Amino acid sequence: xxxxxxxxxxxxxxxxxxxxxxxxxxxxxxxxxxxxxxxxxxxxxxxxxxxxxxxxxxxxxxxxxxxxxxxxxxxxxxxxxxxxxxxxxxxxxxxxxxxxxxxxxxxxxxxxxxxxxxxxxxxxxxxxxxxxxxxxxxxxxxxxxxxxxxxxxxxxxxxxxxxxxxxxxxxxxxxxxxxxxxxxxxxxxxxxxxxxxxxxxxxxxxxxxxxxxxxxxxxxxxxxxxxxxxxxxxxxxxxxxxxxxxxxxxxxxxxxxxxxxxxxxxxxxxxxxxxxxxxxxxxxxxxxxxxxxxxxxxxxxxxxxxxxxxxxxxxxxxxxxxxxxxxxxxxxxxxxxxxxxxxxxxxxxxxxxxxxxxxxxxxxxxxxxxxxxx
Amino acid sequence: xxxxxxxxxxxxxxxxxxxxxxxxxxxxxxxxxxxxxxxxxxxxxxxxxxxxxxxxxxxxxxxxxxxxxxxxxxxxxxxxxxxxxxxxxxxxxxxxxxxxxxxxxxxxxxxxxxxxxxxxxxxxxxxxxxxxxxxxxxxxxxxxxxxxxxxxxxxxxxxxxxxxxxxxxxxxxxxxxxxxxxxxxxxxxxxxxxxxxxxxxxxxxxxxxxxxxxxxxxxxxxxxxxxxxxxxxxxxxxxxxxxxxxxxxxxxxxxxxxxxxxxxxxxxxxxxxxxxxxxxxxxxxxxxxxxxxxxxxxxxxxxxxxxxxxxxxxxxxxxxxxxxxxxxxxxxxxxxxxxxxxxxxxxxxxxxxxxxxxxxxxxxxxxxxxxxxxxxxxxxxxxxxxxxxxxxxxxxxxxxxxxxxxxxxxxxxxxxxxxxxxxxxxxxxxxxxxxxxxxxxxxxxxxxxxxxxxxxxxxxxxxxxxxxxxxxxxxxxxxxxxxxxxxxxxxxxxxxxxxxxxxxxxxxxxxxxxxxxxxxxxxxxxxxxxxxx
Numbered sequence: 001x002x003x004x005x006x007x008x009x010x011x012x013x014x015x016x017x018x019x020x021x022x023x024x025x026x027x028x029x030x031x032x033x034x035x036x037x038x039x040x041x042x043x044x045x046x047x048x049x050x051x052x053x054x055x056x057x058x059x060x061x062x063x064x065x066x067x068x069x070x071x072x073x074x075x076x077x078x079x080x081x082x083x084x085x086x087x088x089x090x091x092x093x094x095x096x097x098x099x100x101x102x103x104x105x106x107x108x109x110x111x112x113x114x115x116x117x118x119x120x121x122x123x124x125x126x127x128x129x130x131x132x133x134x135x136x137x138x139x140x141x142x143x144x145x146x147x148x149x150x151x152x153x154x155x156x157x158x159x160x161x162x163x164x165x166x167x168x169x170x171x172x173x174x175x176x177x178x179x180x181x182x183x184x185x186x187x188x189x190x191x192x193x194x195x196x197x198x199x200x201x202x203x204x205x206x207x208x209x210x211x212x213x214x215x216x217x218x219x220x221x222x223x224x225x226x227x228x229x230x231x232x233x234x235x236x237x238x239x240x241x242x243x244x245x246x247x248x249x250x251x252x253x254x255x256x257x258x259x260x261x262x263x264x265x266x267x268x269x270x271x272x273x274x275x276x277x278x279x280x281x282x283x284x285x286x287x288x289x290x291x292x293x294x295x296x297x298x299x300x301x302x303x304x305x306x307x308x309x310x311x312x313x314x315x316x317x318x319x320x321x322x323x324x325x326x327x328x329x330x331x332x333x334x335x336x337x338x339x340x341x342x343x344x345x346x347x348x349x350x351x352x353x354x355x356x357x358x359x360x361x362x363x364x365x366x367x368x369x370x371x372x373x374x
Numbered sequence: 375x376x377x378x379x380x381x382x383x384x385x386x387x388x389x390x391x392x393x394x395x396x397x398x399x400x401x402x403x404x405x406x407x408x409x410x411x412x413x414x415x416x417x418x419x420x421x422x423x424x425x426x427x428x429x430x431x432x433x434x435x436x437x438x439x440x441x442x443x444x445x446x447x448x449x450x451x452x453x454x455x456x457x458x459x460x461x462x463x464x465x466x467x468x469x470x471x472x473x474x475x476x477x478x479x480x481x482x483x484x485x486x487x488x489x490x491x492x493x494x495x496x497x498x499x500x501x502x503x504x505x506x507x508x509x510x511x512x513x514x515x516x517x518x519x520x521x522x523x524x525x526x527x528x529x530x531x532x533x534x535x536x537x538x539x540x541x542x543x544x545x546x547x548x549x550x551x552x553x554x555x556x557x558x559x560x561x562x563x564x565x566x567x568x569x570x571x572x573x574x575x576x577x578x579x580x581x582x583x584x585x586x587x588x589x590x591x592x593x594x595x596x597x598x599x600x601x602x603x604x605x606x607x608x609x610x611x612x613x614x615x616x617x618x619x620x621x622x623x624x625x626x627x628x629x630x631x632x633x634x635x636x637x638x639x640x641x642x643x644x645x646x647x648x649x650x651x652x653x654x655x656x657x658x659x660x661x662x663x664x665x666x667x668x669x670x671x672x673x674x675x676x677x678x679x680x681x682x683x684x685x686x687x688x689x690x691x692x693x694x695x696x697x698x699x700x701x702x703x704x705x706x707x708x709x710x711x712x713x714x715x716x717x718x719x720x721x722x723x724x725x726x727x728x729x730x731x732x733x734x735x736x737x738x739x740x741x742x743x744x745x746x747x748x749x750x751x752x753x754x755x756x757x758x759x760x761x762x763x764x765x766x767x768x769x770x771x772x773x774x775x776x777x778x779x780x781x782x783x784x785x786x787x788x789x790x791x792x793x794x795x796x797x798x799x800x801x802x803x804x805x806x807x808x809x810x811x812x813x814x815x816x817x818x819x820x821x822x823x824x825x826x827x828x829x830x831x832x833x834x835x836x837x838x839x840x841x842x843x844x845x846x847x848x849x850x851x852x853x854x855x856x857x858x859x860x861x862x863x864x865x866x867x868x869x870x871x872x873x874x875x876x877x878x879x880x881x882x883x884x885x886x887x888x889x890x891x892x893x894x895x896x897x898x899x900x901x902x903x904x905x906x907x
Contacts, residue, residue, distance in 0.1 A: 029840065030824040032760055039756075047757045054747035061718070061743050068721050069728075069736060072657075080658040080725040093719070094666035094712065101711040105704045108754060112700065115756040120693045166838040185690075190530040191623060193688060193763060197829045202759045204688045206624060207529060208617020211690030228688075228763040228831050230523050232530055233444045236834035304511060304535065305445055305518040334533055 033197050036223055036244065037215050040200025042115035050108055057104070119201065122214040125180040131173075132184045135192030135205035135227065137334055138234035138293055142173050145184075149257040154289060155237045166236065167224040170289070172243040176250040177217045185211045189336055190232060196225030196242055204229055217244040232334060233305060234293060268344035268367060276351070276364050283352025286345055291353075294334065299357040305334065310357035319354075319363060323373060326350055339374065343367035392897045400495075403487035405472045406895060408494050410794070412469025413787075415497055417863070419461025424856050426454040431818070431852035437839050447835040448521035453508055455524035456541075459641065460548050461504070463775075465497055466783045467644035468555050471583045473794065475559065477888035477895060478577045480568030480904045485561040489554050496551035503544035507537040523833055525634070526601070528615035528626050532608055539608065542601045549598045556587035563587075568887070570906035577886055578667055582647025585671045589640050592679065593633040600629035624689055631682040639678045641775060643671060645782020646713060649735050651886070652785050653717050656732035657724025658883035663716040670716075673709035677702060687758050696755050703753040707746065714743055729881070730804040734785035737812050738777050745773025748823065763833075766826025772819045784811075787866070792880040796894035797873030803865050810858040817851025 035041045072078050084090060132143040140153040155161075156168040175181060185194055187205040194213075195202040198221075201213045227238035245253070288297055295301045299310035309315045314322050326346060329337035338346065347365045354363045392398050392407070402408050429450050433441045442450070472490065476483055484490045510516040517535015520526075531538055563584050567576060576584075603614040604626065613619025615626045654661045661667065681702040683691065691699075717739055726732065748770040752761050761767060791799050821844035826832075830841045837845065876893040887906075891899045 029828045029844070031827050033829065043756045043759060046754060047751070047760070050751045050754055050757065054751060058744060058747060061714075062740060065718055065721070065736065065739055068718070068724075069726065072722065072724050072726055074658070074725040074727050078723075078725050081723045082659045082662075084723065085660065085662055085719075090662070093715070094663055094669075097712055097715045098708045101708045102705075105707055105750075108750065109701050109704050112754045112756055113697075116697065116700075117693065119756050119759070120696070163839050166836060167840075190533070191527055195763075195831070197760055200756075200759060202688050202762055204690065206617075206689065208621075208623065209690060225829070226831050226834075230448065230521075230527075230530070230763075230833040232521055232533065233448075235448075236444065236831075236836045302443065302445075304516065332533065 033223075035200060036198040036217050036219050036221060037200055038218065039115070039119045039215065040198060042118065043200045046112055046115050049111055053104060053108065122182055122212060123180055127179060129176070129179055129181045130184065131175075131181060132186070133194050133205060135185070135187040135189075135194070135231070135238075137189050137232050137336070138227075138238045140169075140173075140194075140227075140238065140240060141188075144254070147254045147258070149254060149261060151257070153240070154293075155239055164224075166226070167239050167241070169239055169241045172222075172241040174243045174245060174250060174253050175217060176247045177220055177244050179247065180214060180216045182212065182214045185213070189334070191229045192227050192231045192238070193229035194225070194240060195228040196223050196240055198223040199225075199242065202228055217242075220244050220246065233302070237293075265342065268342040274344075274347070274364070274366060276355070276362075279348045279351040279364060280355060282344070283348035283350075284356070286341075286349050287352050287356075290338070290341075291349065299353075299359075309353050310359065315353050315359050316361055319365075320373075322350060322354070323365070323370065327370070327373065343370040343374075346370045402491055403483070404897060405476050405483045405487070405490065406794075406897065408490050409469045409471075409473030411494050412465045412472060412497070415494075415501070416462045416466035416469060417866070419457050419465065419501065420859065421863075423454050423457030423462055424859060426450040426457065428853060428856045430454060431849040431856075433835060434837070434845050435849035436846070437837055437842055439836050442835075444835045445519045445521045448523065448833065449508060449511075449519040451833055452520050452522060452524050453504070456504060456544075458775075459524070459637070461501060463641050463779050463783065464552065467583075467586075467641075467779075468493075468552075470579075470644065470648070470783070470786050470790070471555075471559055474790065474888060475562060475580055475583065476566070477793075477891060477899060478580055478886055479563065479566060479571060480887050480900045480906065481562060481566035482898060482900050484558050485566055486558045489558050493551045493555040493558065496547045496554075500544045500547035500551065503540050503547065507540035507544065510537050510540060511535060525630060526604065526626075527630075528604060528607065528623050529617075531604060532616070539605065542605045545601045546598060549594045552590045552594050556590040559583050559587040560591075568900070568903045568906050574665070574668070575906065578650035578661060578664065579644070579647035581668050581671060582643045582650070585675045586640050586643045589636045589643075589675050589679075593636045593640075596629055597633035600626055600633070603629075624686075627686055627689065628683070631685045632679075634685065635682040636675070636678050638771075638774075639674055641779045642782075643674075645738075645779045645786070646671070648782050648786040648789070649717060649738060651884075652731045652735045652789050653720045654885070655789070655881045655883040656729065656735070657721050657726050659720060659724040660885075661716065662719035662722075663712075666712055667716050670709035670712045674706060674713075677706050677709070681706065684753060684758075687755050688762055700753055700755045704750060707750055710746055714739060714746075727882075729788075729801060730799075730808055731785045731789040733805065733808045734781045734788070737808070738781050738785070741777035741781075741812075741816075742774060745770055745775075745777060748773060761826060763831055764826035765822045765830045765832055768832050769819050769822035769826060772822075776815055776819075784862070789881070791866070791869050792876030793888065793891075793893050793895055795870050795873075796876055796892075797869050798876050798880060799865055799869040799873060803861065803868075807858060807861045807865060810861070811855065814851050814855035814858055818848050818855050819851075821845075821848045821851075 032044055035044050130145040132145055134141040142151040142153060151171045151173065153169045153171050153173060156170055158165040161168040185203050185205040186209060187207045189207060192205040193202055194205060199215045201215065203211050203213045221244055223242040225240040227235055294306040295309050299308060301308035325335065327337065327339050329335050344367045347367045347370050350365045354361045399407065399411060429442065433447060507520060511519045517537060520534050520537050520541055522531045522534065563580055606612040607614050607616055613621035615621050615623050617623060650661055650667060681699055683699045684703040687696055752758055752770055788799060788804055825841055825844050830837055878892050879889040887904060
């Protein structure tokens with residue numbers, strides 16, 4: 001019977017495709033990137049298992065349906081025959097089919113248990129490192145709790161990043177390999193989510209909550225992820241870059257960061273009258289990094305969500321209100337409080353905003369002025 | 375309401391027919407006219423929702439931001455979902471319920487005809503609110519666009535301007551419409567079946583809508599509560615979802631998805647009901663497993679009510695909670711698998727012909743199964759750490775919603791157009807529509823699985839160059855897919871205006887009371903209830 005033969009050819013072809021799938025699965029851009037942690041490996045394995053089970057079921061269903069479409073047609077003279085509705089098949093299939101599906105379901109759920117437990121339960125370890133991950137609109141803040149340093153991680157603009165645009169940042173999350181690291185996630189404003197595919201976890205960053213994940217990175221390298229919860233205008237532009245290095249390199253990097261932090265704090269405390277030029281230079285750099293995402297490098301903003309600063313009343317006239325909105329934010333909008341910046345940084349930014357883009361007020365804000373209104 | 379029919383003025387109506395003028399439609403209490411209005415409304419919304427999708431795919435054609443700014447893009451993403459779910463699929467299913475339920479059970483109309491009128495007319499009002507929510511930000515002082523996605527999560531939704539308030543009111547109107555229509559459907563099905571039509575003799579399309587109506591009544595009020603709490607947080611100083619006020623952003627997620635997950639069964643069950651009529655008709659063989667079909671629908675609805683948090687695996691739930699939701703979600707594959715099995719067993723050893731409704735039915739069985747299997751993959755929590763909020767999820771739900779709900783509705787349209795209009799639609803054009811639609815659908819959404827696995831998140835306006843190739847393919851498919859619906863519109867309009875006259879029973883294998891009334895069905899039908907053996 002010709003029909004039965006083509007049916008078998010179809011089934012054979014599909015089974016070959018199924019067997020070949022692990023090879024196809026390694027083609028770039030069609031599957032998960034190479035795992036860099038034990039959890040990520042377990043996840044990859046269970047993904048491949050469910051995909052194979054799904055493919056088998058798909059092949060079976062497609063074969064039966066396509067055969068039936070071909071064979072059981074009026075145009076081929078086939079007469080409708082519902083006798084099998086009444087026989088044992090008709091009476092028992094409603095038990096049999098659920099039983100088979102249940103078997104498949106329990107296999108899948110059972111296989112997932114060990115990966116689930118090891119992913120969810122943070123292991124005990126006296127050498128455990130802790131990093132607090134804070135989502136902001138639209139950048140990441142990483143606080144290394146034991147080392148006492150903070151990294152602010154923003155997207156790198158297209159001119160610098162080239163083909164890595166949207167997958168590169170100015171300051172990476174540097175982490176040591178072969179060490180258990182616990183992440184504590186939260187947000188300063190709206191829901192975000194931290195996702196690095198090579199590390200194999202994704203966790204929401206929710207204001208008012210602290211959520212927890214852990215990892216142990218088992219190879220050095222650069223691993224790129226993105227924010228994975230719609231968080232407003234620039235959700236697409238919040239990459240995460242993990243740079244996994246040896247413990248020694250990591251220690252050097254930490255020492256470097258600590259030194260820079262101390263120097264910046266000392267500078268802000270200096271009892272000095274800053275000149276307009278000094279403030280404008282620092283202000284422009286800070287503004288372009290922290291404020292331009294919304295208010296734009298040219299100060300034009302993106303109304304209605306992000307008001308322009310060039311020619312705005314706030315930046316030309318009302319100095320106390322200007323200081324207040326930068327320091328304390330505006331509730332009910334995307335303008336957050338920037339009180340985590342030090343007095344020198346805030347003074348520089350506000351001075352810059354009041355003198356750039358033709359605003360030219362001539363106003364100079366000193367760090368002491370900011371300190372006075374905190 | 376007893377089953378004795380008051381036919382003292384049955385003769386009267388035969389002479390008068392439908393009233394003339396705009397009053398016929400504004401004040402209609404006729405299930406056929408109201409059904410037609412639902413269907414036309416849903417067709418308009420289908421095109422609006424489709425237009426937003428076309429802009430999305432055009433923007434995603436190449437890396438870079440070319441056409442729209444991010445907030446407008448996210449608003450289009452939001453509107454695409456809202457228009458399709460609440461504007462196109464649900465009203466189309468309700469329109470078919472209105473048209474067919476009285477015909478199928480031998481009733482002269484729905485139990486509550488004036489309530490029926492209200493249920494429909496709330497929809498254009500809701501649509502106006504929805505459109506205003508899109509248009510208002512374009513005007514000075516209009517505030518920011520709704521850039522939250524259709525899920526409206528706070529705190530982000532608390533940042534949006536007054537457009538969000540228009541949307542919340544649209545939700546209120548849509549919700550009331552659904553609940554009132556559901557009450558009407560349940561009362562009709564429980565009370566107005568012709569004598570002899572026991573519950574287990576009721577057509578499966580009616581069973582599907584009975585279950586859907588109960589689901590709607592159970593879950594729509596929860597959504598209404600959630601968005602009202604959002605409104606209060608926005609304007610009346612409450613802190614239901616504001617952490618700094620002692621509230622909980624995740625509470626909204628639970629309220630939303632407690633509605634949202636049963637909602638997907640609300641979207642699919644009517645189409646399953648339609649297929650349960652189409653497949654036996656074109657296989658010329660009774661539906662296999664009537665009883666197990668009813669049982670499966672009840673099982674899907676019940677289990678579907680307690681697995682909502684599989685949309686929230688990454689919020690930070692405990693191991694026990696997340697394990698429970700995983701197992702519950704995986705279990706749903708049992709009744710769904712049984713339904714698909716019943717369809718295949720109906721086809722098996724039938725004598726099939728492949729007019730357009732049957733083409734859609736066959737396509738649905740194959741592609742919906744594919745989408746259901748990617749759903750089982752998503753249910754597995756560790757793996758979902760990679761899939762969640764990526765394009766893999768987008769591919770999954772388009773593979774179950776489009777082939778499931780939408781193609782099912784298309785099958786219903788082609789199946790019942792002869793009954794509604796009295797004309798056969800153009801079969802040749804309809805087949806061209808089917809093939810272009812099916813093929814372009816697959817070109818659009820199949821590559822999105824790979825985009826998700828490779829690491830592309832969803833709801834983003836721009837992406838890294840590594841995702842370019844599959845996005846190009848998907849966008850080309852998307853534009854073709856969108857354009858193919860113009861052919862659908864042409865076929866429907868052409869059929870309304872004329873065509874080969876359709877007999878009462880245009881399909882050889884069709885069974886049921888609806889095929890015993892003339893085509894087009896007269897303004898009043900079953901004024902005397904038939905006897906059902």
